[in-house]
Amino acid sequence: MTYLKVYDEIRKLLSDQQYAKINGYGPSYFSFNQEGGRCPECQGEGVVTIPMQFMSDVTMVCEQCGGKRFKQDILEVRYREKNIDDILNMSIEDAIAFFEEGKEDAAKSIARKLQPLVDVGLGYLKLGQSSSTLSGGESQRIKLAYFLSLSSENRKKEKILFIFDEPTTGLHFFDVEKLLKAFDALLDAGHSLVVVEHNPDVIRSADWLIDLGPDAGSRGGEVVFAGTPEDMIARGDSFTAQYLRR
Numbered sequence: 295m296t297y298l299k300v301y302d303e304i305r306k307l308l309s310d311q312q313y314a315k316i317n318g319y320g321p322s323y324f325s326f327n328q329e330g331g332r333c334p335e336c337q338g339e340g341v342v343t344i345p346m347q348f349m350s351d352v353t354m355v356c357e358q359c360g361g362k363r364f365k366q367d368i369l370e371v372r373y374r375e376k377n378i379d380d381i382l383n384m385s386i387e388d389a390i391a392f393f394e395e396g397k398e399d400a401a402k403s404i405a406r407k408l409q410p411l412v413d414v415g416l417g418y419l420k421l422g423q424s425s426s427t428l429s430g431g432e433s434q435r436i437k438l439a440y441f442l443s444l445s446s447e448n449r450k451k452e453k454i455l456f457i458f459d460e461p462t463t464g465l466h467f468f469d470v471e472k473l474l475k476a477f478d479a480l481l482d483a484g485h486s487l488v489v490v491e492h493n494p495d496v497i498r499s500a501d502w503l504i505d506l507g508p509d510a511g512s513r514g515g516e517v518v519f520a521g522t523p524e525d526m527i528a529r530g531d532s533f534t535a536q537y538l539r540r
């Protein structure tokens with residue numbers, strides 16, 4: 295979310311609500327990276343770590359904020375009945391629906407900026423999900439979403455070679471389709487893609503395949519086929535070719 299600068303807009307929207315204005319809670323009060331609004335006990339972490347002398351450290355939910363990361367009074371600030379904690383716990387898909395229904399331009403802008411995340415199959419992530427908990431595939435897709443969020447002039451300014459290492463990890467079939475559409479958007483803008491993948495739908499969609507084998511690990515590493523997916527299906531004899539034919 296920080297990648298897409300959406301959090302800045304959400305903080306601004308909350309600080310524009312009447313209760314925040316009366317109390318002088320500016321946008322920074324809704325950040326857990328700064329003093330002011332965050333819980334002073336856990337410094338916005340939501341958890342406290344207790345060092346244990348002879349054992350590994352114990353992490354516990356912060357007693358003061360109950361894991362909500364903000365001071366109680368900050369949680370009284372609501373935009374359409376949702377406070378910052380409620381919003382950060384929404385999935386990206388739900389958040390888009392929520393902000394789209396808002397009448398303010400600022401709310402609609404937030405919904406629009408979140409859309410690229412759904413386009414790369416990340417709609418299930420929570421808005422406030424920490425980037426340290428993301429899988430490798432998810433991190434790659436977030437960077438792709440950031441790129442897709444740039445204006446079309448900026449997206450086409452220079453031609454880029456993108457390299458993805460198993461970007462579909464953890465994706466469901468339906469979301470793989472979305473990711474392939476996002477890849478098409480990159481290609482349409484004139485960029486190039488190198489994708490390391492096992493996923494058959496991704497393999498089938500490539501313009502050119504380089505199949506490494508014949509087996510995995512130390513029994514692989516040789517180029518066993520290079521060509522189009524159609525060629526591979528017609529005349530390939532590698533494991534990948536057999537798999538695609540099925």
Ligand SMILES: [Zn+2]
Binds near residue numbers: 341
């Ligand atoms: Zn706390």
